[in-house]
Amino acid sequence: MKTRPRPDTATRRPVSSIGLARGNGSRAAGLAIALAALSGAVAASILIGAHPVSAAQVYTAFTDPTGSDTDRIVLHLRAPRTAVGLLAGLALGAAGTLVQAITRNPLGGPDILGVNAGAALTVVLAIAALDLVSFHGYVWFAFVGAAAAGVVVYAVGSLGQGGATPVKLALAGAAVTAMLGAVTSAVTLLDLTTLNEFRFWSVGSLGAADSAIAAGLLPFIAAGLVIAVALTRSMNALALGDTLASGLGARPHLVRGLGGAAAVLLAGAATAAAGPIGFVGLMAPHAARALVGADYRWILVWSAVIAATLLLAADVLARIMVRPEELQVGVVTALVGAPCFLYLIRRHTLVRL
Amino acid sequence: MVSSVSLARAGVPFPGAVAALSTLVLLVSAGCADSGQDAASDAGPTLDNCGIEVPAGEEPQRIFASYHNAIEMVHALGLGDRLVGTAFLDNTVLPEYAEAQEKAEYYESLPSKEELLRLKPDLVVSGYGSFTDDAFGSRADLAELGIRTWQFSSMCPAEDGLGQADLVPGEVTMDDVYADLEGLGELTGTGERADEVVAEMRSTIDGVQERLxxxxxxxxxxxxxxxxxxxxxxxxxxxxxxxxxxxxxxxxxxxxxxxxxxxxxxxxxxxxxxxxxxxxxxxxxxxxxxxxxxxxxxxxxxxxxxxxxxxxxxxxxxxxxxxxxxxxxxxxxxxxxxxxxxxxxx
Amino acid sequence: MAVHKTGPVRGDRYQVLPPDVRAVRAGGAALLLHVRALVLVCLFSAAALAAGVVSLGMGDYPVPLGEVVLALAGGGDPISAHVVTEMRLPRVASGAGVGAAFALAGAVFQRVVRNPLVSPDVIGINAGASAGAVLAITVLGGSTMFTVAGALIGAFASAALCYLVAYQGGVSGYRLVLVGIGVTALSSALTSYLLTRAELHDAQRASIWLTGSLANRSWSHAGVIAGALLVSVPVAVILARRLRLLELGDDMARTLGIGPDGARSALLGSGVVLAALATAAAGPIAFVALVAPQIVRRLLNESTAGLAASAACGAMLTVAADLAARSLFAPIELPVGVLTAVAGAPFLLVLLARANRIGRSG
The missing domain is CATH 3.40.50.1980 (Nitrogenase molybdenum iron protein domain)
Structure with a gap:
């Protein structure tokens, strides 16, 4: 008794003329618009907040600081926050693109590689066992945990014959995430102080990291971005399926390995800087795909820009929506991003992975 | 409660029947859960606490206190030697109570209901929300088992069995604290000591006011x-x-x-x-x-x-x-x- | 495969039965019994029963075995009786029911979607139920009924929202999954937000619920899940026959006059109802929906859906996991969800490491 084979997405060619922007001219123009939007978000992030600040004051804060309240707010609160948001957003967008390319899984955001779960577990252990209750104490633990989890997921996904296929990677990610999550729950339930600290970290926030931490994570993010850009052509080949890709000269396993490493670097750094922000890295590649089609050279850039814009805009909203109280950015990204995402799915042709 | 439209959309066959049945099941279960509400309202003096009548005839001898404010109030009334268990301290207890505190079993967070029953308390005093189904059970449940309960009056839940659900708590003032002291004192037969504590507190505050x-x-x-x-x-x-x-x-x-x-x-x-x-x-x-x-x-x-x-x-x-x-x-x-x-x- | 003529033949209709299957006939109706599956059902149920019985005797409040028996018979010391019949027994009953429901939902999903990775959570049921339950615990006080109702409303609302947004003259699997992700993200954000706004103690209660816990289950919970099983199991079983035909492939099914899409939706719907009610009763207990059907699949050949066996397996796993979670770190009681995740994840990895293809489209 044979079943009829279902259409195998592996052998379907990506159609590069799908998407709102067809042709490189309109894509470039669109990118300029997207970058303008990003700049707008950056400006908004610096200018908007509980304390009114004008553009002139921002200028003097950077060029001629006098120790006034405004200068302090701009230099030590808003600027670092904006920098963290920009970096984390770019990193998440790129990481999401990489993950979806190497796992060919539309459900995949960066956290599918276990990055968030790994960071959460090490943070919780650092708080519980080492009494490190401040962000500066556990930020590097988060990075190490994220990276370690990513490595474990990749290693486990490569077990057995065939190496790291998309299905096995996805399964490995799900299994490792669940296991780490369970241990994290156990620890937080056994120690109330840890729960109290952890529940605020786990919604994600751009204000916890300062310029020093952002500067420390910058090399990792830069490295990840460079690798990602270098891999875009290979990612296009990979989308055709392993056999065709090898035929075209790309080496699937190498590409997946490098791509995975870059994704872990990027997502790990973003999670360390801003806590686990789950939705952005998942949605941005889909949005990019709906707008520019299936060419990863464009998707990567667009995805990074969209993610950064979304993150910064969400942070601005989080600060002003319920003044004088504050929401957390991780909450707002989903509240704002999910409806946009649903709208996109409903209205536009979806490009299959 | 369960819309038959949404069920139909989800492709469930006979959606109307399913919706009706599940609602029925829920209602029946709720009814069963409520059947334990008959509090013993027979003879004997009672005290009102959060709308529930607590029998005040005998003095409780085995007290369990949960949350820091309740624990210290029990100590303040001189009942430290009657404590069989405490849970949920926020900080170190006041030095004068430290010795008595050591003697009772301490739990970092609320123990399971079975553990509570193992300690065989006859009074449970709670500073925040302990009388929910997933903690000790409702106050009516415990009353059926012969265990009296006392909830800080400034933290009364809307209904027995509900938790500390307010995101914006109501007004809490010093008078609430005095009321709880006096009520608990009456229940445990330490009314005099309660009056002393209240008087002390008032005089401390008056002293501060004078200097200011x-x-x-x-x-x-x-x-x-x-x-x-x-x-x-x-x-x-x-x-x-x-x-x-x-x-x-x-x-x-x-x-x-x-x-x-x-x-x-x-x-x-x-x-x-x-x-x-x-x-x-x-x-x-x-x-x-x-x-x-x-x-x-x-x-x-x-x-x-x-x-x-x-x-x-x-x-x-x-x-x-x-x-x-x-x-x-x-x-x-x-x-x-x-x-x-x-x-x-x- | 040999053709067995069984019973009177009408015209040219032959009954073709695979090996291991017997037909029981009564007055014109026939019930196909898959012997191996039946054996599994009995084995798993017996194991579940054994674990349940042990569970009745274990706990922080010491109840000697004699007292347990007395309590079950209706007598004994009032507090012991309360502990055994109002605390431990409903816990075991809920555990078995919830396990069966999750496993059944998982089996249904895996058979219809033909992908072993798919759990009912893909359309956001867990996340929706979690948001609803945490809302009930942190804002409405969290009594049993509020929490169960909140979880139910959340689960169905998110499933409905998912379906509505994905529906465009039909539902494509790909679109449904993507919409599910969006809806899940919304629900998770709401849950996280509520956790930060709650008092620490309420946050702790909510966190326990979120890992999946059978602690403090009462007969209300057991009633809810019993109701769910009562309604959904017949539906699933009746549709199981259609499921078999579905597996002949869409073409064949269409030839036989059964709309594959309609039957698929109905089956998925029953899976959704089961998963939603199970989550409402005990929180999202990880991996039972994924693991139980896989275990059954490996033990049976694939000629039967193995729904009953999956359900029994799920019941056994959950009751046993709860027993372990309560006793491993005594006196500290871990929620059952922690144990199912820690044990279930390696199982999944073992599935991975095997070279065989998983399912038909793995």
């Missing part, structure tokens, strides 16, 4: 708990505002409601408090000194350098237990007055 009579200064105070991204503050309808005002100050977060509401650093800068009290919590060995690392971090933070409290270095550690409505509240007034008017109080 001549000064017009009312420094702006903020009570905060530090977090990664912003601060959680005690707002206007918390007892902290009462305490601050009795101590001759003003709560700088007066326009924010609630207990531990999240605000950003910019808000803190805008409010510009003159004195900051940094809360420490949660554990049997946590005291004021645990705030020191956080205070140092705030003093070093360049963003906050313009705040009056930081410039004058008027930051103090403050235990969460002292900031809550409890027998410590009079002491809290004295302590805060000492921070606000150091020249008047040694």
């Amino acid at each position: 009579a001549d000064t017009a200064e009312r420094p702006r105070v903020g009570i905060i708990s530090t977090g990664d991204d912003g601060y959680r503050v005690l707002g206007s309808n918390d007892i902290a505002t009462d305490v601050i005002e009795l101590a001759g100050g003003e709560n700088v977060f007066d326009d924010i409601s609630g207990r531990l509401t999240q605000v950003g650093a910019e808000e803190l800068i805008a409010c510009d408090p003159e004195v900051l009290l940094v809360l420490t919590c949660c554990g049997a060995d946590v005291d004021e000194s645990d705030a020191d690392p956080e205070i140092t971090e705030m003093l070093d933070d360049p963003a906050l350098a313009g705040i009056s409290a930081i410039e004058d270095e008027r930051l103090h550690g403050f235990t969460f237990a002292t900031s809550s409505a409890s027998v410590r509240s009079a002491e809290a007034v004295e302590q805060v007055a000492g921070f606000l008017h150091p020249d008047l109080f040694e």
Whole structure:
């Protein structure tokens, strides 16, 4: 008794003329618009907040600081926050693109590689066992945990014959995430102080990291971005399926390995800087795909820009929506991003992975 | 409750029947859950506590206290030797109760219901919400098993079996604390001691008021708990505002409601408090000194350098237990007055 | 495969039965019994029963075995009786029911979607139920009924929202999954937000619920899940026959006059109802929906859906996991969800490491 084979997405060619922007001219123009939007978000992030600040004051804060309240707010609160948001957003967008390319899984955001779960577990252990209750104490633990989890997921996904296929990677990610999550729950339930600290970290926030931490994570993010850009052509080949890709000269396993490493670097750094922000890295590649089609050279850039814009805009909203109280950015990204995402799915042709 | 339309959309066959059946099941189960509500309302003196009649005939001999405020109130009434178990301390107990505290079993968080039954208490006193289905069960349930219960009257849930669900708690004042002391004292046969404690608290507060009579200064105070991204503050309808005002100050977060509401650093800068009290919590060995690392971090933070409290270095550690409505509240007034008017109080 | 003529033949209709299957006939109706599956059902049920019985005797409140028996019979010391019949027994009953429901939902999903990775959570049921339950615990006080109702409303609301947004003249699997992600993200954000706004103690209660816990289950919970099983199991079983035909492939099914899409939707719907009600009763207990059907699949050949066996397996796994969670770190009681995740994840990894293809489209 044979079943009829279902259409195998592996052998379907990506159609590069799908998407709102067809042709490189309109894509470039669109990118300029997207970058303008990003700049707008950056400006908004610096200018908007509980304390009114004008553009002139921002200028003097950077060029001629006098120790006034405004200068302090701009230099030590808003600027670092904006920098963290920009970096984390770019990193998440790129990481999401990489993950979806190497796992060919539309459900995949960066956290599918276990990055968030790994960071959460090490943070919780650092708080519980080492009494490190401040962000500066556990930020590097988060990075190490994220990276370690990513490595474990990749290693486990490569077990057995065939190496790291998309299905096995996805399964490995799900299994490792669940296991780490369970241990994290156990620890937080056994120690109330840890729960109290952890529940605020786990919604994600751009204000916890300062310029020093952002500067420390910058090399990792830069490295990840460079690798990602270098891999875009290979990612296009990979989308055709392993056999065709090898035929075209790309080496699937190498590409997946490098791509995975870059994704872990990027997502790990973003999670360390801003806590686990789950939705952005998942949605941005889909949005990019709906707008520019299936060419990863464009998707990567667009995805990074969209993610950064979304993150910064969400942070601005989080600060002003319920003044004088504050929401957390991780909450707002989903509240704002999910409806946009649903709208996109409903209205536009979806490009299959 | 379950829309048959949504079920139909989900492709469930006979959606109307399924919806009706599941609603029926829920209602029946709810009905079964409610059947234990008949409280024994027969003869014997009773005391009203949160709308529930608590039999007051015999003095309880085996007391379980949960949450810091309840634990210390039981100690204050001299009942420390009748304690069989305690749970959920926010900070170290007051030194005078330390010895009695050691003798009872201590649990870091609420023990399971079976564990509670193993201790065979005849009275459970709770400072916050312990009488929910997933903790000790409702007060009616425990009453059926012969266990009396007492809930702090400032924290009455809307209905028996519900938890501490208010995101914005109602007004809590010193009078609530006195009422609880007197009620609990009557229940446990320590009415005299309760009156003494209340009198002591009143006189402490009156003493503070006297010393403050001549000064017009009312420094702006903020009570905060530090977090990664912003601060959680005690707002206007918390007892902290009462305490601050009795101590001759003003709560700088007066326009924010609630207990531990999240605000950003910019808000803190805008409010510009003159004195900051940094809360420490949660554990049997946590005291004021645990705030020191956080205070140092705030003093070093360049963003906050313009705040009056930081410039004058008027930051103090403050235990969460002292900031809550409890027998410590009079002491809290004295302590805060000492921070606000150091020249008047040694 | 040999053709067995069984019973009177009408015209040219032959009954073709695979090996291991017997037909029981009564007055014109026939019930196909898959012998191996039946054996498994009995084995798993017996194991579940054994674990349940042990569970009745274990706990922080010491109840000697004699007292347990007395309590079950209706007598004994009132507090012991209360502990055994009002606390431990409903816990075991709920555990078995919830396990069966999750496993059944998982089996249904895996058979219809033909992908072993798919759990009912893909359209956001867990996340929706979690948001609803945490809302009930942190805002409404969290009594049993509020929490169960909240979880139910959340689960169905998110499933409905998912379906509505994905529906465009039909539902494509790909679109449904993507919409599910969006809806899940919304629900998770709401849950996280509520956790930060709650009092610490309420946050702790909510966190326990979120890991999946059978602690403090009462007969109300057991009633809810019993109701769910009562309604959904017949539906699933009746549709199981259609499921078999579905597996002949869409073409064949269409030839036989059964709309594959309609039957698929109905089956998925029953899976959704089961998963939603199970989550409402005990929180999202990880991996039972994924693991139980896989275990059964490996033990049976694939000629039967193995729904009953999956359900029994799920019941056994959950009751046993709860027993372990209560006793491993005594006196500290871990929620059952922690144990199922820690044990279930390696199982999944073992599935991975095997070279065989998983399912038909793995």
